[in-house]
Amino acid sequence: MSDMPSIEAEGLTRKFGSLTAVDHLSFGVMEGEVFGLLGPNGAGKTTTVRMLACLISPSRGSAKVGGYDISRDSLKVRQIVGILTENPSLYERLTAYENMDFFAEAYGLSDVQEKRNRIKELLEFFELWERRNDKVATFSRGMKQKLAIARALVHNPPILFLDEPTSGLDPESSKVIRDLMKRLSQRKKHTILLCTHRLEDAEKLCSRVMIINKGKNIIVGTPDELRDRIAGQHALQVTLKKLNQKIIEALKELKQVREVNVDNSTSQLIITLDDVKSATPEVVRSIVYTGGMVLSVNVLHPSLEEAYLKLVKEE
Ligand SMILES: Nc1ncnc2c1ncn2[C@@H]1O[C@H](COP(=O)(O)OP(=O)(O)OP(=O)(O)O)[C@@H](O)[C@H]1O
Ligand SMILES: [Mg+2]
Numbered sequence: 001m002s003d004m005p006s007i008e009a010e011g012l013t014r015k016f017g018s019l020t021a022v023d024h025l026s027f028g029v030m031e032g033e034v035f036g037l038l039g040p041n042g043a044g045k046t047t048t049v050r051m052l053a054c055l056i057s058p059s060r061g062s063a064k065v066g067g068y069d070i071s072r073d074s075l076k077v078r079q080i081v082g083i084l085t086e087n088p089s090l091y092e093r094l095t096a097y098e099n100m101d102f103f104a105e106a107y108g109l110s111d112v113q114e115k116r117n118r119i120k121e122l123l124e125f126f127e128l129w130e131r132r133n134d135k136v137a138t139f140s141r142g143m144k145q146k147l148a149i150a151r152a153l154v155h156n157p158p159i160l161f162l163d164e165p166t167s168g169l170d171p172e173s174s175k176v177i178r179d180l181m182k183r184l185s186q187r188k189k190h191t192i193l194l195c196t197h198r199l200e201d202a203e204k205l206c207s208r209v210m211i212i213n214k215g216k217n218i219i220v221g222t223p224d225e226l227r228d229r230i231a232g233q234h235a236l237q238v239t240l241k242k243l244n245q246k247i248i249e250a251l252k253e254l255k256q257v258r259e260v261n262v263d264n265s266t267s268q269l270i271i272t273l274d275d276v277k278s279a280t281p282e283v284v285r286s287i288v289y290t291g292g293m294v295l296s297v298n299v300l301h302p303s304l305e306e307a308y309l310k311l312v313k314e315e
Contacts, residue, residue, distance in 0.1 A: 006031040006159055006191035011061035014047050021047040023215035032189040034181060036202040036209035040312055044215035045195040046086055049161045053083045066159055082157035084165055088148030092137040096128050096147055099136060100154060107155035122150040141168040163195045181205055199305040227307045234276035235300040238269045241293035250290045254282060
């Protein structure tokens with residue numbers, strides 16, 4: 001990842017009649033970053049991506065993609081971005097190869113050998129080479145999705161917009177796509193804007209995520225930051241040599257302790273705290289003071305999913 005901005009949005013707004021789908025959205029994505037766009041259904045993710053890829057124009061605000069203004073230099077923007085839309089429109093009556101060829105031509109790949117190599121490389125990568133001469137109409141949903149991603153990459157664009165790329169894919173194919181995104185961002189410095197509902201994907205892939213709702217930016221940060229800021233409350237998992245009631249009672253008396261859950265079979269305590277950093281020494285001291293022998297202490301972090309659900313519920 002470099003510190004050059006690849007995407008810069010400034011007050012981006014889009015209205016459909018009286019509905020404001022995207023509402024003064026400002027954010028930046030760095031070169032080589034995988035940036036996640038999260039939010040509930042109808043939050044404005046797809047509309048944002050469509051504006052950035054110059055498929056629709058903003059009602060207000062502006063954005064630069066790869067240094068080009070989306071309103072003034074839309075032709076340039078289209079050349080340097082690849083987009084996977086929610087409903088990729090492939091030509092069902094053409095074969096996989098013909099679909100790739102059609103888009104390669106549309107993007108101006110004129111060197112025949114280069115074009116062939118590129119198509120072969122991509123179809124092989126997505127394990128579609130064997131099926132290259134079959135009509136897309138005969139493909140499964142997952143195969144179509146893979147072909148649509150391959151198509152978005154045909155002109156080797158440095159910036160990629162992927163709207164729900166793993167939807168409808170089996171776990172194995174999802175992993176292929178995740179690995180691809182990792183490789184593209186790490187090795188080739190591609191910038192990826194990823195819309196997803198799969199928080200696990202976001203957690204694994206994104207250097208930063210932005211959560212939007214009703215078209216507005218709610219929060220931006222690394223998955224770690226968001227977890228800590230939103231779900232704030234952490235827990236400690238303490239394993240003792242032996243549990244006794246005195247230890248538990250003493251813990252419950254502590255000011256910072258919210259809850260103590262006991263697992264007698266493993267001699268483990270799950271202690272929910274207001275602030276794990278400041279409370280840990282006191283918790284350990286209390287356990288030792290009441291005769292407990294501490295074998296291990298772990299901080300339990302909430303998942304991004306827990307943080308996300310909490311945030312959206314609060315909204
Ligand atoms: N072409 C359109 N005409 C009218 N309203 C639209 C249009 N496109 C989107 N909208 C509205 O804009 C809002 C945002 O939609 P958008 O598709 O951007 O959401 P999203 O975050 O991608 O949701 P999802 O997670 O369901 O894909 C929704 O209320 C939607 O109905
Ligand atoms: Mg969408």
